[in-house]
Amino acid sequence: MVKFCLQCKNAFWGGQFCPKCDGQVELLDMADEANRKYLPELNVDVRPKYYARSSMLLTCFGFIMALPLGAFLFIRGLEKTQSFPLSIAFGVGTVVLLAWGSWFLSQKLFDKQMEGVEAEDKEPQLD
Numbered sequence: 001m002v003k004f005c006l007q008c009k010n011a012f013w014g015g016q017f018c019p020k021c022d023g024q025v026e027l028l029d030m031a032d033e034a035n036r037k038y039l040p041e042l043n044v045d046v047r048p049k050y051y052a053r054s055s056m057l058l059t060c061f062g063f064i065m066a067l068p069l070g071a072f073l074f075i076r077g078l079e080k081t082q083s084f085p086l087s088i089a090f091g092v093g094t095v096v097l098l099a100w101g102s103w104f105l106s107q108k109l110f111d112k113q114m115e116g117v118e119a120e121d122k123e124p125q126l127d
């Protein structure tokens with residue numbers, strides 16, 4: 001459950017009182033319909049966090065899949081062509097291309113998603 005503090009504009013995972021503010025400032029539940037009206041007042045934008053997460057997943061998937069696919073192509077290539085340099089070139093090439101490609105694509109995806117985030121009136125939460 002995500003809660004936020006109206007005083008310091010921070011968001012927290014649960015809890016009753018804000019751990020950052022002095023005194024006992026009550027935290028408000030973000031999912032509560034009655035508290036929705038305060039959301040535009042919050043000075044943070046959590047969208048970059050989710051966009052970064054999807055890009056991270058894509059990069060991770062590319063890096064994880066690159067090695068088995070490269071190894072598979074190397075073994076199959078060695079089997080079919082009996083040429084070690086050709087097979088190793090294909091295997092390593094696949095690993096490099098897939099890993100770099102997924103990293104490049106995720107950067108593009110993140111930049112495209114971030115187009116809608118205006119940094120002037122809200123501070124993007126990037127940590």
Ligand SMILES: [Zn+2]
Pocket residue numbers: 005006007008009010018019020021025
């Ligand atoms: Zn607070």
